[in-house]
Amino acid sequence: MTDIVFPAMSKDNAEAEGVVATWFVADGETVAAGQLVAEVAMDKVDMEVTAPVAGVIALASAEGDAVRQGEVIASIT
């Protein structure tokens, strides 16, 4: 299993919170390595998140949920 974590978008604050703005894939969908799976946002800056490996993705957070950077937002098995 490979976790996908909320990227470290803040250099100053390790505890900084952002949101998963958009999931481009559904829970349980099969994804390819490198596929765009989400867009995350922090302080009006957004960033793309891609799948590090191929497999079936399980989402661990909903769109709009506040998430601390480094926290797991999905996992791929």
Add this chain to the structure above:
Amino acid sequence: MTATMPQTGSRRLSTAKAMVEAIGQEMERDESVFVLGEDVGAYGGIFSSTTGLLDRFGPTRVLDTPISETAFIGLAIGAAVEGMRPVVELMFVDFMGVCLDQIYNHMAKIHYESGGNVSVPLVLTTAVGGGYSDGAQHSQCLWGTFAHLPGMKVVAPSTPYDAKGLMTAAIRDPGPVIYMFHKGVMGLAWMAKNQRSIGAVPEEPYEIEIGRANVVREGTDVSVVTVSLSVHHALDVAEQLAGEGISCEVVDLRSIVPLDRAAIRASVAKTGRLVVVDEDYASFGLSGEVIASVVEHDPAALKAAPVRVAVPDVPIPYARELEYAVLPTPARITEAIREVMHP
């Protein structure tokens, strides 16, 4: 023009990413395609309409321009006349006032003035629409203004699928195309989310024929003819009214010039009732043109007087409550449909 319609797979994109994908694929296919405008490079477009293109294609094909719309749109027209295929962004359509001479006196007329000998294969992209308190000078749609002036095609996609197909078609078109993207359909993280701004988009290039409307929901009681973000509101309302036994047909025009009058007439021939939803100003614009398309053709086509849901003839207010009082909201669309159902 033959449009190839690939099957949509499961891959989803936002409207903004679908637009960028189309531009990127055309830049790869055709070296004469290039992008210019304010903040289209390092910033990626203030509404993410060009994100990543500078990194992929470099500063000779993705040009950040000064705040000088007449100069850089004029530059694009000159390049197009010489055989390039520029995609030039006017950051907000509201800014057309400072560069309209280039657009309607030059870009739109050169082909005619040259007796058809000179082509201007240019795409002018521009952000339109309100709903986020950006005030009277950053919230207009104005497609009716461009549509009124001859010589330009005018398109306004509502979905990621259409955004890609219309962009590909616009870049390949031999003449000038105004490509108007509503900020509310782009799927941006910092804007109000719209569920239909993320959708399935085929990875390969494809074209959507400019000038073809799309019946996005079939119905039998009333035709709701609309375009851009209002398509989504109309679909939400149609869903809700289906529960009350009112069957709405929703027609997404997708293109304002050419206007698919045949599709409008075909829908009204079926339903006999017409509501036009248009986020542009009410008078002298698209909504009147849609109604004229029907009644000029067959004055007996309508069982009830048509109703327009458009922005009343006032500048768009900044204050949130006042802005939503003038926008074509789902509540106003619902009221209009009830009115044509029970005149």
